[in-house]
Amino acid sequence: MLQYVEELDLETRTRTKGVIIACDFPNKTETMKFLSVFPDRDIFVKIGMELFYGEGPSIVEEIKSMGYRIFLDLKLHDTPNTVKKAMKNIAKLGVDMTTIHAAGGKRMMLAAKEGLLTSTGSTLLLAVTVLTSLSEDILKQELLIQQSVEEVAIHYAKNAQNSGADGVICSPLETKMIKLACGDDFVAVTPGIRYAETNDDQSRVATPAMAKTLGSDFIVVGRPITAAVDPVAVYSRILADFLGDV
Ligand code: C5P
Secondary structure, three states: OHHHHHHOOHHHHHHOOEEEEEOOOOOHHHHHHHHHOOOOOOOEEEEOHHHHHHHOOHHHHHHHHOOOEEEEEEEEOOOHHHHHHHHHHHHHHOOOEEEEEHHHOHHHHHHHHHHHOOOOOOOEEEEEOOOOOOOHHHHHHOOOOOOOHHHHHHHHHHHHHHOOOOEEEOOHHHHHHHHHHHOOOOEEEEOOEOOOOOOOOOOOOEOHHHHHHHOOOEEEEOHHHHOOOOHHHHHHHHHHHHHOOO
């Protein structure tokens, strides 16, 4: 299995559809315990801020060396020069995907791409459009953004595409419009996946089957899997619902 994963080229590893598990754990021990219950390593693992800041870059190297595909989700948002230099270091880790905030502006996104291209690796650069935890009310009242969530998401997606990003992180609810505006090859990775209404921090949500219908390339699922009594069973159900007959 490990050899098989290593042999996959970038196209196969990143352009096919899939389910990414957000391993939002505080440390390596809990992450490894969680991953160990899965029968194989043909899994796309998301390492986010909690785990990365808890363990440092070595956690990325370790999980990668075990054969897992990695989405390093650090959502960079700073001055162009700082982001470029940070991306140079991220590029060395050789992850499959990484993130920036489109709200950082076109110059920042171009700088991120430049930083990423300094390494021989081929990491996909994805721009967060509007966080799936934000609602239209929050945009209007807290952030003073008067346009609809959809308008903002599409506008940010076009900016990202024009700045060299390979795709976006968006809600499944905005995928169709973003694909219409940016083309089908522009990758859409969508968190905010839920089977039922919840009272957690996600706002613009959809089921795995809805995300499939709406055109997501990858869905990112955290707590519905990580907090489940039987994570493997929930992951398998989500995989079947999302991939269906693809
Ligand atoms: O636990 P849950 O399924 O809500 O996890 C979703 C994951 O997707 C989290 O790790 C979160 O950081 C990430 N994410 C998100 N919204 C974005 C970008 C990333 O929820 N716009």
